[in-house]
Amino acid sequence: MVSETPSKATNRSVDGSSAEIFISPRFKSAAALAGWDEEDLIIASFVVEDTPERSSSKRRRRSNLLSKTSPPSSGSRRRQRIKQSSNPLPVIDLDEVIRREEEKSAEKKKRKNKETKPETKEEKKAEEDEKILPEEKNTTSVVLPCIDKLRDELSCAICLEICFEPSTTTCGHSFCKKCLRSAADKCGRKCPKCRQLIGNGKYCTVNTVLWNTIQLLFPKEVEAQRASASANFLSKETPTPRDSNHRLRSRNRETALQARLQREDISRLLVSEERSERRRRGGSVRLDQDSDAAFALRLQRQEFASAFGVTAAGATSSSSSSSSSSSDVSLSRARANLRAMASRAARRQ
């Protein structure tokens, strides 16, 4: 047992030194348990950088182990841990392998379908369920073997196209929202398929699940319909309905942007002053983001120092320490100082 684990650990450690990204924290703990000291330091530094709370637990565990004599079950536990640790590496490969296999099988099926179309209907149906999932995962639409059936199922009975923003009636039939609305207007409030009474179509809502599924399965058709719809309604003031996913995504992006703005608010404010200065000088020098941020921080410190009467020399970094001022500088004086600093720094870069 004891002789086995170190050998494994050495293998792992060699791997780890070459490609440190693939080492899982669990493995690190396992290596630590095996008592590999030269690894220990590196691992510890790693872990501290990544997840401090985990490293502490590992250290605790290791110290426990060192103090105690190893219990009889610890060997098996160790092996388990190593097994688990080795999991993350092949998982990535497995995913790829599975995807590749699926693609291959899809191609095979396509070929098979071309040869014998009508006879494999039942088989197709059975495969439909398991096929849809990977299809929905990779949006690069692989042609499903049952795509024609799906197309029939998901097309609107009124316009005979793929349902665009499908709306489902109370009787369970789905049509394009627009088609259903005009059907209710022109043909009375009856379901076009089963003639059951339906609402007046004014309040019909999009069946989100169905709509998303359609968008995943028939992106081209949906896009074409959207393009034609936007072309038709360009003159009208009604905005073309966007898909919910897109809206959600854009909203998320917006909130993220806002959060970032809030975070960078102060630094931006500070930097803007410096930027305007540079613009006035007409310099074409472009600072990269990092130096910008660093400069902003410096300015911030400077302003803070001058505002609260601390000597600026103590607060500022070594590069801009020359612009020290006495403790009784007024606020306007500080601003002038800042501008001077900004111009100097920009010139230096």
Add this chain to the structure above:
Amino acid sequence: MMTTPGGSGRFKPLPTAMYAGYSGTASSWVAKTSVSASGKRIQREMAELNVDPPPECSAGPKGDNLYHWIATIIGPSGTPYEGGIFFLDMIFPSDYPFKPPKVVFKTRIYHCNVDTAGNLSVEILRDSWSPALTITKVLQAIRTIFLKPEPFNPALPVIARLYLSDREKHEEVAKEWTLRFAK
């Protein structure tokens, strides 16, 4: 058969072709959905009819006009209409899927649901039309009245009465008409 004015040998759907030409440049010129939507739907139905035609039926645009079709139904065997080829005219309204097509028999037929002008008394072509119905379904419905006339919803009550009272006589006359007009 009539030839439509300006009809070329090659099929060219008139209204949609016009709209397609203008849609890119002047979107305001494009008709307010109904016409182009109906054109689209009719084209789609035509494509589906070509791929999967209903049994003993055929249909297609008469000439250039996508909204004017001609259809044929072969009289089903086991009926007095057996072996006859019946021509029908189908005229689609501009708001087609929402209003039924106007179907008229061009071939004379002795049937209680078809009047002397060729108009049909079929409910789905009138009040119980649904936008989910297609040309295929209409043709199938017409084919079923060949197999099973509806004497209680007649276009010509005289024939309906004969159908109910003296079926043999009715069949005999119908067969004669088929022989005379539909072959």
